[in-house]
Amino acid sequence: MSANLTVMAVALLVWGLVFVYLWRLERRIKDLERK
Amino acid sequence: MILRILLFLWLAAGMVAGFTWAPVVPVLGNTTRVFYFHFPAAIVTTIAFGWSMVHSALYLARRDLGHDDHAAGAAELGLLFCIVATISGSLWARAMWGAYWNWDPRETSIFFLFLIYAAYLALRAAIDGTERRARLAAIYSCVAFVAVPFLIFVVPRIYFSLHPDPLLGQRGKPDIDPRIMLVATWMLAGVTALFVWLLSLRVRLGRIERARQEF
Numbered sequence: 057m058s059a060n061l062t063v064m065a066v067a068l069l070v071w072g073l074v075f076v077y078l079w080r081l082e083r084r085i086k087d088l089e090r091k
Numbered sequence: 092m093i094l095r096i097l098l099f100l101w102l103a104a105g106m107v108a109g110f111t112w113a114p115v116v117p118v119l120g121n122t123t124r125v126f127y128f129h130f131p132a133a134i135v136t137t138i139a140f141g142w143s144m145v146h147s148a149l150y151l152a153r154r155d156l157g158h159d160d161h162a163a164g165a166a167e168l169g170l171l172f173c174i175v176a177t178i179s180g181s182l183w184a185r186a187m188w189g190a191y192w193n194w195d196p197r198e199t200s201i202f203f204l205f206l207i208y209a210a211y212l213a214l215r216a217a218i219d220g221t222e223r224r225a226r227l228a229a230i231y232s233c234v235a236f237v238a239v240p241f242l243i244f245v246v247p248r249i250y251f252s253l254h255p256d257p258l259l260g261q262r263g264k265p266d267i268d269p270r271i272m273l274v275a276t277w278m279l280a281g282v283t284a285l286f287v288w289l290l291s292l293r294v295r296l297g298r299i300e301r302a303r304q305e306f
Contacts, residue, residue, distance in 0.1 A: 068103055071103060071106065
């Protein structure tokens with residue numbers, strides 16, 4: 057696999073992790089808003 | 092929820108297009124790809140600081156703490172995107188100019204911008220009392236934003252800079268491959284939407300925090 061594709065895969069992985077974190081954070085905020 | 096998934100796919104598609112579809116600029120080689128992260132981060136930094144100033148002014152006019160949440164959140168996020176722009180720019184500088192930091196006018200400008208808004212957050216942290224903190228921070232934010240256009244648009248044009256000028260040629264048309272321009276604009280739209288999402292989370296957290304304090 058070329059270096060370019062490796063960097064792209066890392067960028068996508070990081071973005072995926074950030075996205076999941078934000079999604080979970082939003083769910084937590086929704087729970088707090090309901091209480 | 093659909094909007095969130097769309098945003099995820101939008102930015103993922105932008106990254107894939109940047110790495111596989113858009114060509115590289117011959118002089119820059121593979122480092123061209125840094126542009127798709129550096130450019131949106133730098134633009135969103137300016138938008139965030141502008142947003143912070145607008146809501147600071149609105150707070151001073153209406154005394155609604157919701158505007159203070161927007162102002163503080165936008166400044167925090169602006170600082171975050173400023174760090175992303177600085178780090179990506181500095182990695183690019185290492186590849187193109189041979190050093191991570193060169194005290195180039197653009198680098199110096201963004202460093203000052205960072206200090207100005209880091210001082211804003213320090214000011215907020217140092218003041219007790221919600222109303223007093225919101226009022227003083229709003230005044231600071233309005234004054235601080237005066238420096239933003241000067242540091243971003245004026246200083247780099249007065250002094251010689253290694254940093255390339257905005258991507259417009261002499262006839263006002265983009266001086267760059269249209270595919271690169273398309274991916275950069277695509278990423279800018281996605282990162283701006285990400286900023287809006289992050290800001291909404293921050294504002295909602297601020298509201299919860301205030302409600303708990305009052306309770």
